[in-house]
Amino acid sequence: ETAVFQTPNYHVTQVGNEVSFNCKQTLGHDTMYWYKQDSKKLLKIMFSYNNKQLIVNETVPRRFSPQSSDKAHLNLRIKSVEPEDSAVYLCASSDYEQYFGPGTRLTVL
Amino acid sequence: TQTVSQSDAHVTVFEGDSVELRCNYSYGGSIYLSWYIQHHGRGLQFLLKYYSGNPVVQGVNGFEAEFSKSDSSFHLRKASVHWSDSAVYFCAVRTGGYKVVFGSGTRLLVSP
Numbered sequence: 747e748t749a750v751f752q753t754p755n756y757h758v759t760q761v762g763n764e765v766s767f768n769c770k771q772t773l774g775h776d777t778m779y780w781y782k783q784d785s786k787k788l789l790k791i792m793f794s795y796n797n798k799q800l801i802v803n804e805t806v807p808r809r810f811s812p813q814s815s816d817k818a819h820l821n822l823r824i825k826s827v828e829p830e831d832s833a834v835y836l837c838a839s840s841d842y843e844q845y846f847g848p849g850t851r852l853t854v855l
Numbered sequence: 856t857q858t859v860s861q862s863d864a865h866v867t868v869f870e871g872d873s874v875e876l877r878c879n880y881s882y883g884g885s886i887y888l889s890w891y892i893q894h895h896g897r898g899l900q901f902l903l904k905y906y907s908g909n910p911v912v913q914g915v916n917g918f919e920a921e922f923s924k925s926d927s928s929f930h931l932r933k934a935s936v937h938w939s940d941s942a943v944y945f946c947a948v949r950t951g952g953y954k955v956v957f958g959s960g961t962r963l964l965v966s967p
Binding site for chain 2: 777778786787788789791794796801802821836838840842843844845846847848849
């Protein structure tokens with residue numbers, strides 16, 4: 747049963763454009779994450795929010811910015827995308843286990 | 856800094872075989888270990904976890920894992936695999952904070 751929802755499923759854009767990805771969880775958790783998964787399936791944490799507060803901010807380019815309106819929503823904005831941003835972006839909600847959404851596949855042409 | 860190593864990038868077995876997927880970690884303090892499965896085109900799904908107590912933990916679909924402090928390991932096992940177990944498996948380590956580190960994944964292929 748899906749409890750972490752991500753939109754869109756896919757997004758194709760050109761270098762320099764701005765994109766936004768949305769994530770919503772219905773599990774009542776306080777903590778949410780954004781991960782980037784590359785073509786080799788390597789999974790890297792980008793950001794984590796706990797109850798709307800940023801608590802983990804890994805070394806990612808400044809064009810990436812998370813946005814949280816409440817603890818059930820965590821969006822990701824990328825200003826001026828680059829080719830290396832092509833990846834699957836996974837959102838997760840957590841108490842201790844992580845509950846993942848289906849991912850958003852970004853292709854930058 | 857915690858690290859997670861999954862030494863086998865690919866494992867191929869036949870349906871009905873047993874399988875062990877290896878995970879080694881490095882961290883000196885209390886940790887929370889877990890395994891996740893990712894089918895093609897999907898997000899990761901939780902399989903099982905260990906924090907304390909019995910070092911052998913049971914998960915969904917017949918998976919189990921054994922924690923070893925002396926070996927710094929948390930290997931995943933299944934006695935008899937099914938073709939639907941073909942997927943990528945990730946080991947993950949979480950310390951007392953919110954940061955989670957995932958291994959590089961092991962792709963399991965189960966041949967009929």
